[in-house]
Amino acid sequence: MPVTLADKRATFRKLHETGCFVLPNPFDVGSAKALQQLGFKALASTSAGFAWTVGKADNRVTLDEVCAHLTALCAAVDLPVNADFEGGFAHKPEKVAAHVARGVQTGVAGLSIEDSTGDAAKPLYERAFAIERIKAARSAIDADRSGVLLTGRCEGFLVGQTDLNMVIDRLCAYADAGADCLYAPGIKTKEQISAVVKAVSPKPVNLLIGASGLSVAEAADLGVRRISVGGSLARTAWAGFMRAAREMAEQGTFTELAKGFPGGELNKMFG
Structure with a gap:
């Protein structure tokens, strides 16, 4: 039987109830299909990974571009897709509410809202205003009874505001405002992670793991419910591309091309 949107959303919520699962971040339709086959x-979108595919820096894509990208991802796979909705x-x-309502229509099963402003002088929204933004997103999701899971993000550690008590205070406030899942990208130590998990319990926590960090088993032992990797898969793909391209441009040789994934295997995967 075909997987319906309601099925995807119900499955996504169920995944957050017990255990710990990996929510990898594809950057285009091909990488999404590959991750499904694995x-x-x-799955979860990545704002940075997608931006690089269209030749832009992170946080420079438009709402129209992101919604088109999310629609394509959701249509390409039978898996639930969580949106990095910046x-x-x-x-x-x-305005956040209006845009979230539009994002819900792309077919996502989850959606995150962060509290960073993009202003280096004042990188986080004032606490009360940030809470109102989460409430607005919650109202937009509930308006059509979509069942989309809302993740509230505190970006403190990514913008140099590493007061864990402040981050936890905001996450708890976002939970009270209607966030179903909480996320503080940038926390790394077991002590930090454990403190966040305990503070927002019983609501689930998303943990960002990049080039190094805990294993799935170690994160699960700390009570983490899901693990995402942000733009790491995209950066890994770009690493191979740039090594080969630079070798051709700078040395006039082609040895890096031998390290590429076999074309025949790719054709089988997408065939």
């Missing part, structure tokens, strides 16, 4: 249970592509709560 047996992952759900800050909702707006400042004011009412």
